[in-house]
Amino acid sequence: MKKEFLDLGRQPIANKFLREDEFKDEFFYNLKVVFDDDTKLVSLKDFVKPELMFNDDYVYHTSLSVPMIKHFKETAEMLMKEFNPLTVMEIGSNDGVFLKNWANDYTIGVEPCGNFAKVTEDMGYQTYAEFWTTELSEKIKNDGHVDFDLIYAANCICHIQDLDECFSAIKNILSKKGIFVFEDPSLLRMLERGSYDQIYDEHAHIFSVTALDNILRKNGLILFRVDNLSVHGGSNRIYVRHANILTDLIPEFVRNNLQKEKEFGIDKFQTYEIFAERVEKSKEDLCKLLSELKESNKKVLSIGATSKSTTVFNYCGIDESLIECITDTTPDKQGMYSPGSHIPVVDRESVNLNDYDYVFLGAWNFKEVITDKEKDFIENGGKFITHVPEVTVFS
Ligand code: TMP
Numbered sequence: 001m002k003k004e005f006l007d008l009g010r011q012p013i014a015n016k017f018l019r020e021d022e023f024k025d026e027f028f029y030n031l032k033v034v035f036d037d038d039t040k041l042v043s044l045k046d047f048v049k050p051e052l053m054f055n056d057d058y059v060y061h062t063s064l065s066v067p068m069i070k071h072f073k074e075t076a077e078m079l080m081k082e083f084n085p086l087t088v089m090e091i092g093s094n095d096g097v098f099l100k101n102w103a104n105d106y107t108i109g110v111e112p113c114g115n116f117a118k119v120t121e122d123m124g125y126q127t128y129a130e131f132w133t134t135e136l137s138e139k140i141k142n143d144g145h146v147d148f149d150l151i152y153a154a155n156c157i158c159h160i161q162d163l164d165e166c167f168s169a170i171k172n173i174l175s176k177k178g179i180f181v182f183e184d185p186s187l188l189r190m191l192e193r194g195s196y197d198q199i200y201d202e203h204a205h206i207f208s209v210t211a212l213d214n215i216l217r218k219n220g221l222i223l224f225r226v227d228n229l230s231v232h233g234g235s236n237r238i239y240v241r242h243a244n245i246l247t248d249l250i251p252e253f254v255r256n257n258l259q260k261e262k263e264f265g266i267d268k269f270q271t272y273e274i275f276a277e278r279v280e281k282s283k284e285d286l287c288k289l290l291s292e293l294k295e296s297n298k299k300v301l302s303i304g305a306t307s308k309s310t311t312v313f314n315y316c317g318i319d320e321s322l323i324e325c326i327t328d329t330t331p332d333k334q335g336m337y338s339p340g341s342h343i344p345v346v347d348r349e350s351v352n353l354n355d356y357d358y359v360f361l362g363a364w365n366f367k368e369v370i371t372d373k374e375k376d377f378i379e380n381g382g383k384f385i386t387h388v389p390e391v392t393v394f395s
Contacts, residue, residue: 014307017336076101085149092156189234197308285391304363
């Protein structure tokens with residue numbers, strides 16, 4: 001039984017930055033969110049066709065984010081030390097920021113965006129430029145690969161619409177004692193922080209440990225460890241094994257995570273109704289603040305042309321008249337316009353921040369990094385705006 005609790009309105013493809021001549025053909029869909037009473041999974045009501053989101057034009061290069069390079073290097077080192085896998089596969093290998101930490105003769109990638117699959121092939125890693133399916137897992141086996149000791153995926157499994165199919169494909173190619181490790185934004189952190197902008201087309205689901213525990217069990221897999229991470233505004237790293245390896249005993253730290261979620265009411269529909277009210281209030285507050293700033297002729301720009309800000313700008317009806325431009329370090333986004341809201345995206349180096357009065361934190365998840373880099377702006381009287389956990393102005 002899937003119950004709708006949130007309607008974020010008409011939304012474009014969150015990561016599809018466009019040229020002016022593309023505005024007229026832009027694709028939009030209705031972004032609504034549902035809660036499944038049975039598995040406790042939170043998902044989009046209507047999924048967007050994967051090919052519209054993940055294709056050769058995909059612009060999110062993980063390796064352009066310095067904090068994420070460090071994150072993936074440390075993750076690889078920890079997995080090597082603690083589990084010492086002989087064979088490794090990454091699903092959603094992007095531009096190889098995780099893969100490059102492993103020797104390429106026993107590591108492969110799976111990446112449907114052809115532009116990135118080519119990058120990792122050129123780095124020497126065999127990369128399947130396809131979506132993750134049971135059929136692909138069979139093809140990899142038929143190509144002579146043995147089952148994998150480590151299957152890793154970051155910010156990818158929550159993109160996969162059919163989770164039963166995804167997990168059974170994993171089970172098909174995970175070695176007997178192998179581990180499947182994946183990390184995605186945490187539903188609990190989203191609900192605690194009011195960060196509704198974690199919801200966009202690519203995030204077909206926002207995972208709780210509770211829902212994953214239910215769905216993995218159904219597919220003959222067992223969740224045996226959870227690491228709570230700070231990346232992407234609060235994520236969980238989930239460790240999974242074949243169900244027959246462990247007894248049904250749930251380790252204490254997993255139990256604590258499940259308990260914490262239960263105490264928050266993650267299994268109750270009412271929790272989501274309260275969240276929806278908070279989201280509506282966030283929209284009212286942000287629209288009011290930006291309109292007042294406009295009336296008093298204050299200049300506002302945004303830092304970080306994120307998928308998250310696509311949700312905020314389109315839900316709140318924010319356009320160039322309220323936020324003049326967005327700076328972003330990704331070259332492929334520069335010179336383009338933001339999806340739906342059509343705000344120009346520019347290189348940070350091309351603007352003098354001191355010409356602006358306020359900076360909206362589109363990449364609020366990098367608040368410390370950005371405010372630290374932009375100390376000069378604050379010293380000159382500039383102020384930041386964030387909408388997480390509440391709409392706030394700070395300096
Ligand atoms: P993410 O929140 O999905 O990781 O995206 C972060 C975006 O913000 C990405 O396009 C890079 C950009 N960015 C900046 O423009 N300046 C910065 O200082 C940081 C950390 C990120």
